[in-house]
Amino acid sequence: MAILEVKGLCKRFGGLEVLNGIDLTLDQGQVLSIIGSSGSGKTTLLRCLNFLERPDAGELYVAGQELWGPACTQPLRQRRLHFGLVFQNFNLFPQYTVLRNVTLAMDLLAKERRGKSAARQAAAKNEQKARELLGRVGLADKLQNYPFQLSGGQQQRVAIARALALEPDILCFDEPTSALDPELTGEVLRVIRSLKSSRTTMIVVTHEMEFAKGVSDQVIFMADGVIEEQGPPAQVFGAPQSPKTRAFLRRSLEQVG
Ligand SMILES: Nc1ncnc2c1ncn2[C@@H]1O[C@H](COP(=O)(O)OP(=O)(O)O)[C@@H](O)[C@H]1O
Numbered sequence: 625m626a627i628l629e630v631k632g633l634c635k636r637f638g639g640l641e642v643l644n645g646i647d648l649t650l651d652q653g654q655v656l657s658i659i660g661s662s663g664s665g666k667t668t669l670l671r672c673l674n675f676l677e678r679p680d681a682g683e684l685y686v687a688g689q690e691l692w693g694p695a696c697t698q699p700l701r702q703r704r705l706h707f708g709l710v711f712q713n714f715n716l717f718p719q720y721t722v723l724r725n726v727t728l729a730m731d732l733l734a735k736e737r738r739g740k741s742a743a744r745q746a747a748a749k750n751e752q753k754a755r756e757l758l759g760r761v762g763l764a765d766k767l768q769n770y771p772f773q774l775s776g777g778q779q780q781r782v783a784i785a786r787a788l789a790l791e792p793d794i795l796c797f798d799e800p801t802s803a804l805d806p807e808l809t810g811e812v813l814r815v816i817r818s819l820k821s822s823r824t825t826m827i828v829v830t831h832e833m834e835f836a837k838g839v840s841d842q843v844i845f846m847a848d849g850v851i852e853e854q855g856p857p858a859q860v861f862g863a864p865q866s867p868k869t870r871a872f873l874r875r876s877l878e879q880v881g
């Protein structure tokens with residue numbers, strides 16, 4: 625069964641139609657890459673999925689459960705837990721250590737769900753989990769450092785560990801390497817690839833075409849708020865049907881070359 629189903633998603637800002645009827649389906653353990661020019665609505669789509677923007681129309685189902693619309697009774701905070709989001713600019717808490725950046729949301733959630741004293745007991749377990757996650761992203765030796773003491777690539781890996789800590793059904797990335805120097809993109813892309821091996825369901829907005837080609841089960845090319853082209857990477861990159869996709873890919877290649 626599809627873990628994620630989006631139907632007819634629309635979003636406008638004032639008079640500007642930014643998303644105009646987005647339909648997509650994603651299976652458990654699959655990776656969906658979203659490519660497209662700046663301003664085509666990619667970030668807005670991720671923000672709608674993460675309940676950071678309220679769509680004007682459309683339906684959203686996670687594992688068959690409706691998360692927008694009148695049938696949905698789950699509180700917003702609960703609905704948000706289905707999704708994790710890794711931002712372009714990391715958005716770590718500068719005043720906390722690496723370890724605390726990862727444990728904080730887990731501790732707050734435990735407190736909210738189980739009360740203060742149970743949360744104190746959960747804290748040790750949460751810390752253990754954070755250590756494991758930070759080990760997985762190669763940062764076991766940075767637990768007590770602060771974000772300003774890390775490179776951009778390391779900060780982004782902390783952000784990934786933090787997003788994984790709450791075990792979202794779907795992990796979203798918004799251009800996770802765009803703010804990084806070229807020599808630091810590889811370490812972040814490697815972590816995302818390793819998550820695919822462990823069957824994490826992911827949506828990755830990216831300008832890294834070679835990466836998208838290699839890691840994705842499905843690729844979407846967005847233009848002007850609609851899905852202009854959609855399919856397996858071999859088709860979208862190898863035999864694009866739409867002239868807009870072809871022009872976009874040609875421009876991307878020119879930039880790389
Ligand atoms: N909060 C907002 N208010 C008004 N316009 C917005 C807002 N967020 C995005 N937009 C506009 O929506 C369009 C799509 O933006 P965005 O989703 O960020 O595109 P992308 O991520 O593909 O570059 C752009 O024209 C942008 O200026």
Ligand SMILES: [Mg+2]
Pocket residue numbers: 666667668798
């Ligand atoms: Mg964007």
